[in-house]
Amino acid sequence: MLSLEHIYKTYNRGTVNETPIFDDFNLTIEDEEFVTVVGSNGSGKTSLLNIICGSIDVDAGSTLINGVDITRMDDFKRYRKIGRVYQNPAMGTCSEMTILENLSMADNKGKPFNLTPGTDKRRIDFYRENLRHLGLGLEDKLNVTVGSLSGGQRQALALLMSTLTPIEFLILDEHTAALDPKTAETIMELTDKLVRGKGITTVMVTHNLRYATGYGNRLIMMHEGKIILDNKGDDKCKTSIEELLGIFNRISIECGN
Amino acid sequence: MDMLISILEQGLIFAIIAMGVYITYKILDFPDLSVDGTYPLGAAITATMIASGINPLLAMLAAIAAGAAAGLVTGLIHVKLKVRDLLSGIITMTALYSVNLHIAGKANLPIFNTTTIFNNGIVNTIFPAFLEPYKTLIIIFLVALAAKLLLDWYLKTKSGYLLRAVGDNPAVVTSLANDKGTIKIIGLMISNALVALAGSVMCQQQRFFEVQMGIGTIVIGLAAVIIGITLFRKLRRVKPTTAVAVGSILYKACVALAITYGLSATDMKLVTAVLFLLILVIAMERRSRRKKLA
Numbered sequence: 001m002l003s004l005e006h007i008y009k010t011y012n013r014g015t016v017n018e019t020p021i022f023d024d025f026n027l028t029i030e031d032e033e034f035v036t037v038v039g040s041n042g043s044g045k046t047s048l049l050n051i052i053c054g055s056i057d058v059d060a061g062s063t064l065i066n067g068v069d070i071t072r073m074d075d076f077k078r079y080r081k082i083g084r085v086y087q088n089p090a091m092g093t094c095s096e097m098t099i100l101e102n103l104s105m106a107d108n109k110g111k112p113f114n115l116t117p118g119t120d121k122r123r124i125d126f127y128r129e130n131l132r133h134l135g136l137g138l139e140d141k142l143n144v145t146v147g148s149l150s151g152g153q154r155q156a157l158a159l160l161m162s163t164l165t166p167i168e169f170l171i172l173d174e175h176t177a178a179l180d181p182k183t184a185e186t187i188m189e190l191t192d193k194l195v196r197g198k199g200i201t202t203v204m205v206t207h208n209l210r211y212a213t214g215y216g217n218r219l220i221m222m223h224e225g226k227i228i229l230d231n232k233g234d235d236k237c238k239t240s241i242e243e244l245l246g247i248f249n250r251i252s253i254e255c256g257n
Numbered sequence: 258m259d260m261l262i263s264i265l266e267q268g269l270i271f272a273i274i275a276m277g278v279y280i281t282y283k284i285l286d287f288p289d290l291s292v293d294g295t296y297p298l299g300a301a302i303t304a305t306m307i308a309s310g311i312n313p314l315l316a317m318l319a320a321i322a323a324g325a326a327a328g329l330v331t332g333l334i335h336v337k338l339k340v341r342d343l344l345s346g347i348i349t350m351t352a353l354y355s356v357n358l359h360i361a362g363k364a365n366l367p368i369f370n371t372t373t374i375f376n377n378g379i380v381n382t383i384f385p386a387f388l389e390p391y392k393t394l395i396i397i398f399l400v401a402l403a404a405k406l407l408l409d410w411y412l413k414t415k416s417g418y419l420l421r422a423v424g425d426n427p428a429v430v431t432s433l434a435n436d437k438g439t440i441k442i443i444g445l446m447i448s449n450a451l452v453a454l455a456g457s458v459m460c461q462q463q464r465f466f467e468v469q470m471g472i473g474t475i476v477i478g479l480a481a482v483i484i485g486i487t488l489f490r491k492l493r494r495v496k497p498t499t500a501v502a503v504g505s506i507l508y509k510a511c512v513a514l515a516i517t518y519g520l521s522a523t524d525m526k527l528v529t530a531v532l533f534l535l536i537l538v539i540a541m542e543r544r545s546r547r548k549k550l551a
């Protein structure tokens with residue numbers, strides 16, 4: 001279980017660029033929930049994920065994992081339980097290292113990075129098998145540097161890396177946004193398979209309303225740092241793209257656009 | 258012939274520096290000026306210990322440890338106190354100038370007629386007479402080779418993978434639940450340990466420590482790295498450690514040629530600076546072209 005309690009956050013406090021974003025923000029995500037998050041640009045979706053992962057500090061309030069307060073915990077320690085994929089495919093992999101080296105590192109997450117060989121040759125078949133499931137032909141490119149792969153291939157690899165070891169939470173920030181429609185579809189199906197197969201609690205930010213409605217079991221819509229729609233279970237299933245579009249339109253009229 | 262031997266000797270000693278600079282500049286993307294202080298640090302410790310009759314191998318180990326400690330200081334200043342990378346190195350370098358003077362006790366400490374790795378009971382007996390002129394070169398080569406093989410090995414370990422990852426994409430290190438600051442510090446320690454080792458070897462080869470000997474170390478190291486990496490860019494098979502070693506020898510050869518063709522010692526640093534600027538611009542040119550293609 002993941003909870004954010006009474007979160008307050010203002011960027012650049014006390015300067016001309018002061019941007020208040022969260023004012024008593026609350027959210028609890030139950031185990032094995034797959035939450036899709038939509039909302040216009042600047043509504044605070046990425047900030048929300050950054051707070052969960054500890055990439056930014058909050059002004060007040062607490063973050064809890066399974067009831068344990070982790071508000072002051074360093075970001076890198078939180079990632080023992082968290083996997084994350086970013087919008088930019090370059091963020092999740094090391095471009096000058098090979099696919100095999102990237103996977104070997106990911107495979108070692110949670111264990112010591114000591115002076116034993118970086119790649120365990122006995123694991124290569126396992127990596128190859130996982131790469132084959134991606135269906136992008138990466139299983140034959142183990143020794144290719146990741147920088148020479150396409151965005152879609154890199155993103156698939158990043159997704160695989162972030163879920164290779166057991167994690168409790170998966171954080172996805174528009175992770176299909178930079179991809180062509182077909183690759184985006186592939187990555188989305190893969191995500192769904194991984195999340196459901198491993199029962200990982202997931203938060204997925206997306207601008208694709210079809211993904212937001214078609215995947216997951218809870219849908220949240222954000223606006224100006226607030227949750228303005230939160231549908232679970234049956235309500236979530238019934239939420240339609242048209243309904244979401246309607247809310248988007250209403251908001252933008254209210255904002256005077 | 259003497260000149261060739263001298264170039265190779267100098268080039269191979271600086272190859273060890275180049276390997277250290279390769280770690281900071283190329284892997285970590287951290288322009289670390291501490292090396293201008295850790296190179297003479299290695300020399301100061303070695304000269305002082307050898308002068309008081311301590312085994313030269315022990316003196317080399319002490320130099321390596323001191324270099325690592327200096328790298329740790331630079332790393333802590335940068336990571337914990339959040340001082341910019343360039344400035345962190347400058348702070349350590351400046352402090353080491355006094356430290357080195359304190360260690361050696363004076364600005365110039367000769368160690369003639371002492372036991373060194375080049376002059377001791379064992380090497381004096383195993384080297385046949387006809388190899389005598391190459392004795393120093395061979396021993397330097399062995400030390401440089403050991404450093405290269407060790408570094409090659411390290412970069413293939415789990416810890417080495419993380420070091421490469423942190424320069425490549427720190428976000429990956431964080432998502433692997435590791436502290437990127439710690440990894441950077443480890444890199445700086447290894448780098449400066451290598452540079453101090455080079456200082457230790459150099460001081461035994463030239464048979465003295467001199468407090469000014471570190472000036473410009475970073476420039477020579479960087480030049481060697483950039484020449485080596487640029488030359489061997491197309492050849493994936495050549496390990497970067499080999500590439501920077503070749504770069505170092507080439508650089509020393511250029512300098513030696515410039516001197517034989519009448520470059521005065523006064524102009525030395527000026528020419529070095531211009532040469533370095535040239536190398537940098539050429540390397541940048543290539544990099545931006547590569548970016549455009551990508």
Ligand SMILES: Nc1ncnc2c1ncn2[C@@H]1O[C@H](COP(=O)(O)OP(=O)(O)O)[C@@H](O)[C@H]1O
Nearest residue numbers: 011012019021040041042043044045046047048
């Ligand atoms: N690091 C930052 N510094 C200052 N302002 C920021 C920072 N990150 C985000 N913001 C601001 O906070 C608001 C929410 O941003 P963000 O969380 O990225 O929104 P979203 O991901 O929903 O588009 C925006 O107005 C943005 O300009």
Ligand SMILES: [Mg+2]
Nearest residue numbers: 045046047173
């Ligand atoms: Mg965003």
